[in-house]
Amino acid sequence: MTWNSFSCNNPDFTVRSIPDDVVYRVRRTALINSEVFRDMFECCSTEATQPPIDETLDLDESSQALSALLHLLHYPPKPPVAADAATCVPGDEVAANSKFNREKLLPRVPSYDHCTVIPLPVLQPMLFSLVDKYGLSVDIFKVLCSHLLAHAPLHPLRVYGFAASFEPNSLRRRSRVPLPISNHDTLTPPEDQFGAGAEKEMEKQMRKVASKASQFLEPIGSYSMAEVLDTIPSVKALHCVVQLQHLRVKTLREVLNGSEIFPKDNYLSRPSFVRDGWYCVTPSFPLPLQI
Template sequence: MSYSESWTSFHCDNPDFVVRSVPDNTSFKVNRTLMRNSEVFRDMFSFGKTGSSDLEEEQVDLHETSAVLIALLRLLHYPPAPPVLRQENENSPQAILNYKLPQRVYDLTTVIPLPLLLSLLYDLVDKYALSDAITKNLNAHLVAHAPTFPLPVYGFATAHRLDDVASEASQYLMPLASYKAEEVAVIPSVLSYHKLVRLQALRVQALQDLVFGEDIFPHGYGVCPSHQRETTALWEAKRATLASMIETVTDISGEMETVAESLPKTCKECQKACTAAVQMLAYKSRTTIRRIDQLPVES
């Protein structure tokens, strides 16, 4: 059963209490101990009557629909585990050389759908004061959506002061000018928008500096005596063109790698020098500023 399906039903194996949906007149048998994952219910049980063996006497009425109660009771009785990562460690040598950003791939059957998170589950966290452990795991599910839906994740996280989640999402955003006005409207404040503007401007500048700073034969190292002039000219021409086109999501290493296609195929020195320069760009582009928590303090 996927996460999207599991939120439509609820069952408790060892109930000792009843929660009733007033709008739908539907009752759910629940476990009192597990309900204490909510501060609201914990306080209620502390001051209410306890000990009856008759479930009908052990009941509370809530003005929530059955659908909302099912979601709440599942959170309390079956707290969601963090989503399962399927991709290799983002800090492995292969990942560092091959990817501009740490793209994490999750098993989608273990990820709570984003609409369910944003429209319901976080509201229940606030309304019923759910435990920190439950909130932490919901945040992990929110982060899992950041690479695919960075703007709504950033907007929601910023509005709810989930700074770590907002920072994670900020690195995956497309250039702000590429979004429609109604899409950008999810950003809750001028300050949170300004942070993105600064981040993207600084990252573009940093990527441009990297491109201009990485030579194909740095300090004459690995120079090819037969093709030095031609190879250097190709590298210079490509980076001059690329620098004027760089955006915050540009893969500068991938773009510069195309130089290898124009180099002499049989020249091992030129091919090796190009590969080394491209790999260095890949590494440096991953370590340069890409998240709002890396922004320097404004003077």
Template sequence: MPFHCENPDFLLNRNAMQRSEIFRDMFALCAPRSDASPGPEEILDLQEKAGILEVLLQLLHNPPPPPVAISFDEKFSTRLPKVRFESHTVIPLPLLSTMFELADKYVIDISVVKSLKIHLEAHAPAHPLQVYSFATLHDMDSLASEASQYVMPMASYRLDEVKVIPSVQAYHKIVRLQDFRVRALRELLLAEEIFPHGYGECTSHRDKTVASWDRQRKALTGRIETGTDVAGEMDALRDGLRDCETCYKACNAAVEMLAYKCRKVARRLHQLPEDY
């Protein structure tokens, strides 16, 4: 139903308004009894600004559909996608925050809230700290965990950016996750050999290739951060081995194995071992 905030009268749909438990209960309480005589018309005065009221009524009358997802299979990627939903179908973050507040205040149906949560998740790649903090503050543990994988190294954020995190505990969870990832990625890298147990070994260039692999991984070890694509960094070594088919093949296999192992490392909060 169309309506305008400039006009004090709104054209409303009763069924749509009943997506809110508050209005649903109000209608139930105000329903006239069959034996009651008509009384004076009652007016409900909502203490909301016109812009907020417009958002509320739009939310009730035209619940937003979930954003359109972009296909992505993390099982075959060493990098997290920067965009997971079609941007033009995602509700802007500031408006989304207002919608969540209204959904909570007016107890709007869970189906509408579920859609809003997907919109919030869609912002995680670009605004991970804000999404993580908002989800944590509102007890959306699953969504907070999903956003945690996109959070950059905590030392890279400014103080005013970190202040958005609602508690010391929430901050500590991210620090623990990132520390675990860095340690695990370093261990995997240092343990991965280009000719494991002599398999696929090149008799002509063995020592030179092993030295190159070792030099590359030791240089990378000190630069690993929570979002580092370890396999991708080691893959740069392949170009220098193209002249030898055996060495090139061994490097390719080692990089693929490293990528597989790195994908297994926890990158979301709920994947963090309980004893860590």
């Protein structure tokens, strides 16, 4: 999909980009998936059953932004397609002990078909800004969140900073019944697609993205000040991740301090390949004695 051009079948309305003087033929039925356009049509509705196609709406948006907005309204995006099952940090060795399952112990890194993932520079800030500015439905917002989360393993700081600092448009206070948009697996009830209920759902979705993206973050001290200031503009969001990382370090320290490396009968009860592996790591030290 290209976000720089747009066309649709059976247009019955015209939208023009004022800065670039580019005209787009669109469908009214698609535009009403935006709270802003829907209210505009209701306020300016006429008795005519077939509105003339020469009606034009001028918007102070660049042609690129307007094209992206029209894509979202006419062709709502689908979630990214998983390339394969989520795997942990890759490694070449295979555990000889069948009882050991490192998939349950290490962070799972999701893998997606890159052709189905919306590029991060397009997502943030352009698409999310358009969704919020024009009051698009919660279902579209949820799908964009899934695309944003797909970038978390490679760009954790940017994804976390944007998600943790996100605040929906405070002017969106009305809660009215919209028309359904598309068939997704889990559709939001119509009464919660727009208005104050939509704001709460958007905040909830972004908190989930921030929480999941935080597991891929390096220690904040490992990033430069410029990176942190550029990606986490909110002091509250920065403080939250610092607290989270401090809690993780504290918990890990407590777990390690409370466990015995070689508890009674632990060493001699291990298979020979495990004992050999331990000895190869520290060959200059004597083998632990059974207590």
